[in-house]
Amino acid sequence: MENQEIARIFSEIADLLEIKGGDPFRIRSYRNGSVVIEGLTESLKSLYEKGAKGLEGIPGIGLSLREKIIEMLDAGKCKYHDELLKELPAGILDLLKVSGVGPKKAALLYKELGVASVNELEKAAKGHKLHDLPGLGEKSEQNIIKAIAGLRAVSGRFNLHVALSHAEDFKAYLKKIPGVSTVESAGSLRRWKDSLGDLDILVIAKDPVVVMDAFVNHPDVKDAISKGETKSSVTLKSGLQVDLRVLEKKTFGAAWQYFTGSKEHNIALRDRAKRMGLKINEYGVFTEKTGKRIAGETEEDVYKSVGLPWIPPELRENRGEIEAAEKGGLPDLLEVSDIKGDLHVHTMESDGSNTLEEIAAAAMKFGYQYVAITDHSRAVGIAHGLDEARALKQIEAIDAFNERLKKSGKKFRFLKGAEVDIRADGTLDHSDRVLSKLDCAVGAIHSGFNMSLADMTGRIIKGIQTGKLNILAHPTGRLIGVREAYQVDMEAVMDEAKKHGVALELNSYPERLDLNDVYCKRAKEKGLLVAISTDSHSIAHLSNIAYGVHAARRGWLEKKDVLNTRGLKEVRGR
Secondary structure (H helix, E strand, O other): OOHHHHHHHHHHHHHHHHHHOOOHHHHHHHHHHHHHHHOOOOOHHHHHHOOHHHHOOOOOOOHHHHHHHHHHHHHOOOHHHHHHHHHOOOOHHHHHHOOOOOHHHHHHHHHHHOOOOHHHHHHHHHOOOOOOOOOOOHHHHHHHHHHHHHHHHHOOOEEHHHHHHHHHHHHHHHHOOOOEEEEEEOHHHHOOOOEEOEEEEEEEEOOHHHHHHHHHOOOOEEEEEEEOOOEEEEEEOOOOEEEEEEEOHHHHHHHHHHHHOOHHHHHHHHHHHHHOOEEEEOOEEEEOOOOOEEEOOOHHHHHHHOOOOOOOHHHOOOOOHHHHHHOOOOOOEOOHHHOOEEEEEOOOOOOOOOOHHHHHHHHHHOOOOEEEEOOEEOOOHHHOOEOHHHHHHHHHHHHHHHHHHHHOOOOOEEEEEEEEEEOOOOOEOOOHHHHOOOOEEEEEOOOOOOOOHHHHHHHHHHHHHOOOOOEEOOOOOOEOOOEOOOOOOHHHHHHHHHHHOOEEEEEOOOOOOEOOHHHHHHHHHHOOOEEEEOOEOOHHHHHHHHHHHHHHHHOOOEHHHEHHHOOHHHHHOO
């Protein structure tokens, strides 16, 4: 069982307990455990292989959760989870996938209307049976119908981090097979798209039959769709399809380029080759007149054959990258090593899992110069948001902690920050007294997602116009595969942000990756700075910065375009 599956089960236990009206402390324990596990960089399986004590010391994972992790790693299931599922209808968890429906609302719908599946919810909404329930109305019915349509539109796709976890597991598994010399991912995963329909893996091996036998017998495989000598496809227990191809060394570069895509990029590249009297396919580059093969062993040779430098996979979307490459104008893309600090991190004061001491130690291991502590303001009650008194107390605590760091000779510093809600009327959820003491005010929307285009745009612009914000967090509010972006005129928001010196956040949380790549490119064109932050709720989430950096690369961002590639003095001077 992989980390993502264990995290999912803990999250479902929390949801099921909340639907049942269980103990809030216990619910929070499972929910925090899910968040921590989801952000781990090392697999629980690997930690457990070191012995039961290998699981000790994971922040937020106590004895009870640790015992259930061991149970899942040993037996492949969790008895407590199974028992909870038997107590409630099978489809009730699916209700939580509908944007706007949380555990409490799901419990209300089940108790009052007997709704226990998405289909039943849709029928009830269309039959106007919801608007008499507390907290619901005719507008809620319309929003739920719309959310269900959106959910169905993305069904069958998997978030990047889920697919990446499977890919890394398969690559490690296949590399152990005798005779395998190369294993690489291709497709949407290699281009770091935020979601994908399937997973492509390419291999160079001496004996393809041995590789295919091992592949279809991987422990996570549910069904073998097809099995051949050079290509096989399987469906995993998670539902993800994985395609494996075994290739010859002389054709690997051409195949890697071809199966990485995108389709639009490949068509543009083939059209260019055709104008030069060449033909490109997954087997190589050939002259059209003689059929002579002139390239194919490496991707660099494939691009060189049509007069281009190698193009990074993240750019291969046919958005001008071929024209830029031809002119020598490809961007010098951002690297993870360029990041000097994180500007959106939560502590135990709101809904995070760690103390200042723990965050500082982890951040210094990343080589960071700074981290902005940005706990929620009071509007986010579910996250134990800070009122004015608690916010001022935290500011004092950060100053004191920084003073201790200075005395100990450490160069790392915390920035005093807050994730401040932009209320429906555009005012901010912290007083000027608090805001004036902050180094980094991060404005955010956490409610009222169904506002009209004009109202939401006006709300955000009013928040920016206060002159109190430094960064606009997760600017479109999307949750990949769960919630569509709210209606907002991003052109107008970007123009106002530029006017007031507000950076736009690229939230690195894998379910967000918001700004998306298209908006990142537009921000760059407008001369706006982007802050790539992790929105960490656990020190394990700090490593999610890689997702943000690759999303930024898809948006053509360079070091100069990103706020937190700057050192502490320069960032403080903004």
